[in-house]
Amino acid sequence: MELKQKGETSAIDASQPLTVSMSWTTAADFDLAAAYETNTGKQGIVYFGDRGSLEKFPYMMLSEDQGVDDTVDDSDGINEEELQIIRLDHMKYVWIFCWDYNMVRRGQSARFNDSDVKLTIIDVFANSVSVSIDTGDSGNVCCIATIDNTNPGHTKLINYSQAGTLKGLKTLDQLIKVVKQFNI
Helix, strand or coil: CEECCCCCEEECCCCCCEEEEEEECCCCCEEEEEEEEECCCCEEEEECCECEECCCCCCEEECCCCCCCCCCCCCCCCEEEEEEECCCCCEEEEEEEEEEHHHHHHCCCECHHHCCCEEEEEECCCCEEEEECCCCCCECEEEEEEEECCCCCCCEEEEEEEEECCCCCCCHHHHHHHHHCCCC
């Protein structure tokens, strides 16, 4: 299944581990990240600066930073970063987003709608849901999708496709503020 338009949703099974894969061939230094809010209101982020942990909270972990063309598989030219999530029962929301690292450092806009960034969520049974970015908004960070676990047993993935702008990566509060500006 593919969620091509902003606002489209799909049910996902949050009782099983999930793999979130972001792939692209565009010559840009995109980074995958996940901001979250727990059922108790605690907020945090898993990104290249704090890759998380599968053995302890937040029970999600990011793969190595792909960078730009530094470890591209020459056979297909695809860059890919992955986020493993093994538990969502303590989460209310997980916001999955990417940013263009060089543009964030400069405070300049990236062109997400000209990129080929694709997000795919895969469960342990190989069921998958893909999300395509559907925004013409400018910014250097894009909240691609939201995992909404506010109704356990009825968890849904939402194509959010909302862009915003960061000026440097300095604090968790700065990143959460950008996520919250999306009015989720």
